[in-house]
Amino acid sequence: MARLGRARKIGFTILIVLVLFVAIAPIVWMFISSLKSKVDILSYPPKFLFSPTLENYRRVLNIATIMRGFRNSLIIVPIALLIGFVLGAPVGYIFARIPFRKKEDLRFFVLTLRFMPPVAVAIPFFAIWLRLKMLDVHQALIFTYLVISIPTMVWLTIECFRRVPVECEEAAHLEGCTQFQVFSRIALPLALPSLLGMSMFVFILLWNEFFFAFILTSTRAITMPVASASFAVVGMEVPWGQICASIILLSIPPLVLSYFFVRFLPFFFKVG
Amino acid sequence: MTRKGFFYIFMVPAFGILFFLAFYPLGNAVYYSLHDWDLRLNSQFMKFVGLANYQRLATDSRFINSLKTTAIWVAVTVLGATILGGGILAPLFHGYTGRTTRTICLLFSVMPALLPRVGAAYMWRLMYSPSIGIINYFLSVLGVRPIDFLAHPSYALFSVALIDVWQWGFLIAALMVILIEEIPREVIEAGALDGARMWQIYRYLIFPIVLPPFLPLLFVKLMESLRTFDFIFVLTAGGPGTATETLDMYAYWQGIGSAGRISYASSMSVVMLVITMVFVTFVWRRSARWRD
Numbered sequence: 127m128a129r130l131g132r133a134r135k136i137g138f139t140i141l142i143v144l145v146l147f148v149a150i151a152p153i154v155w156m157f158i159s160s161l162k163s164k165v166d167i168l169s170y171p172p173k174f175l176f177s178p179t180l181e182n183y184r185r186v187l188n189i190a191t192i193m194r195g196f197r198n199s200l201i202i203v204p205i206a207l208l209i210g211f212v213l214g215a216p217v218g219y220i221f222a223r224i225p226f227r228k229k230e231d232l233r234f235f236v237l238t239l240r241f242m243p244p245v246a247v248a249i250p251f252f253a254i255w256l257r258l259k260m261l262d263v264h265q266a267l268i269f270t271y272l273v274i275s276i277p278t279m280v281w282l283t284i285e286c287f288r289r290v291p292v293e294c295e296e297a298a299h300l301e302g303c304t305q306f307q308v309f310s311r312i313a314l315p316l317a318l319p320s321l322l323g324m325s326m327f328v329f330i331l332l333w334n335e336f337f338f339a340f341i342l343t344s345t346r347a348i349t350m351p352v353a354s355a356s357f358a359v360v361g362m363e364v365p366w367g368q369i370c371a372s373i374i375l376l377s378i379p380p381l382v383l384s385y386f387f388v389r390f391l392p393f394f395f396k397v398g
Numbered sequence: 399m400t401r402k403g404f405f406y407i408f409m410v411p412a413f414g415i416l417f418f419l420a421f422y423p424l425g426n427a428v429y430y431s432l433h434d435w436d437l438r439l440n441s442q443f444m445k446f447v448g449l450a451n452y453q454r455l456a457t458d459s460r461f462i463n464s465l466k467t468t469a470i471w472v473a474v475t476v477l478g479a480t481i482l483g484g485g486i487l488a489p490l491f492h493g494y495t496g497r498t499t500r501t502i503c504l505l506f507s508v509m510p511a512l513l514p515r516v517g518a519a520y521m522w523r524l525m526y527s528p529s530i531g532i533i534n535y536f537l538s539v540l541g542v543r544p545i546d547f548l549a550h551p552s553y554a555l556f557s558v559a560l561i562d563v564w565q566w567g568f569l570i571a572a573l574m575v576i577l578i579e580e581i582p583r584e585v586i587e588a589g590a591l592d593g594a595r596m597w598q599i600y601r602y603l604i605f606p607i608v609l610p611p612f613l614p615l616l617f618v619k620l621m622e623s624l625r626t627f628d629f630i631f632v633l634t635a636g637g638p639g640t641a642t643e644t645l646d647m648y649a650y651w652q653g654i655g656s657a658g659r660i661s662y663a664s665s666m667s668v669v670m671l672v673i674t675m676v677f678v679t680f681v682w683r684r685s686a687r688w689r690d
Binding site: 138141142145148150152156159167168170213214216217220226232236238239241242243245247250251253256273277280306309341352354355366373377383385387388391394 | 400401403404405408409411412413415416419420422423424426427430437487490491493499501502503504505506507508509510512513514515516517518520521522524525529530531532535538564568572573576580615621624625627628631632645646649650653654660663664666667668670671674675678679682
């Protein structure tokens with residue numbers, strides 16, 4: 127703060143730069159490694175100067191599994207998100223605005239769903255989809271993902287709708303709007319920016335999701351995180367160049383969205 | 399549409415699906431856990447065995463070990479992330495930065511947490527590598543012999559936990575900065591005028607204000623720690639031996655991984671669900687006074 131001397135200020139600046147470097151060093155290092163040739167990546171001591179190549183990306187984009195994973199993620203994640211929004215956002219509105227009996231109990235139920243151990247959900251679902259012969263089917267994974275998208279949506283949109291000025295809604299009610307019109311013409315448009323922010327967060331959650339996809343899919347419906355992880359066999363030395371390239375591709379969407387995430391950060395306290 | 403109609407039209411489908419998603423797997427898990435069933439067998443070979451699976455759990459030393467590992471994992475990651483984020487990084491970011499630097503600090507701080515866990519796991523696996531890893535390279539410059547972080551029984555769990563602390567510590571720091579900024583400036587300035595030192599301002603002014611909204615965050619972190627599968631799966635798969643085998647890792651291994659004992663794994667899922675439910679209910683009841 128203002129009272130700090132010049133020397134201390136410089137000291138703290140250096141400290142902050144170092145700390146921020148620690149925050150992103152693993153990402154940077156993987157990006158650098160993804161540009162290395164096979165020889166460079168395996169050389170020891172690690173090379174900091176080398177001639178960069180896009181060979182790894184070219185190769186990864188020609189691997190059928192990766193491309194299928196990319197395509198599947200681009201289908202499965204938006205659909206699960208959309209269903210979560212359509213079903214979840216109105217419930218968030220109801221929790222925010224309409225009083226009813228047992229409200230707190232239902233809110234608690236939604237919360238517990240968010241915290242269910244994935245293994246406890248995935249093992250029964252594995253058995254269920256297996257018996258229905260629906261393992262490795264897109265629809266099965268989308269349906270299972272609703273266990274993430276709907277509760278998170280409900281939970282996060284409550285605060286979005288609370289921030290809509292209640293006077294606007296009351297005025298609309300007085301003008302003779304039905305409850306649905308108040309929701310669709312007043313609350314929804316006014317809350318839209320924050321609703322989109324929250325949807326983006328759920329998008330990241332689903333995009334990153336590994337465990338359900340890993341257990342419930344194998345080839346046809348495989349998603350990007352599972353495809354990127356499928357290179358390595360535990361314990362064996364791994365094709366690092368291709369892993370680095372595919373992990374970087376996988377990580378780009380969440381990293382790009384991190385700017386918007388920061389803008390909506392204050393929201394996450396109001397929802398607990 | 400009347401208010402009532404609106405209420406039912408939107409509540410019924412959403413909660414219909416949610417109830418199904420919650421209770422159908424739960425019911426199935428309980429049902430399987432009371433039977434003896436193997437994935438290799440057709441479901442008509444399912445045999446009712448009562449509580450045998452649960453009795454077996456009580457004497458399964460590997461299960462007990464996984465409970466212990468989970469407890470250590472949760473303690474280390476929650477404490478580590480809280481201390482790093484709340485105790486070290488947040489005061490640093492808050493106290494000594496202007497507007498632009500603040501944005502950069504927040505942006506960089508949320509990046510680790512937004513990464514796919516699989517991605518973060520591979521990034522660290524590359525750096526941890528005993529043969530080509532950059533961490534061992536720096537250690538060797540300092541004269542330390544190479545360490546196989548992920549294959550050493552006593553380091554492995556902590557090496558993986560460090561990644562979790564990295565992800566969550568920075569996220570908690572970012573959230574704490576937001577929290578501290580919501581405190582009116584006058585409060586802090588008044589403290590400074592009264593001659594309080596920086597650490598005293600944090601200890602006696604900021605800490606008590608920030609604590610109530612911070613506790614739910616801590617709770618979320620705790621729940622997330624209980625459900626960490628991805629890191630351990632990608633980095634060590636529970637090994638070496640069972641040194642990093644947490645509860646979900648073991649349940650996965652028994653049920654799907656290689657053993658295929660779906661009924662035995664189901665009994666573990668039930669135990670896990672019960673632990674979680676008891677815990678969440680307890681915290682929810684206690685936290686009632688912070689909610690509106």
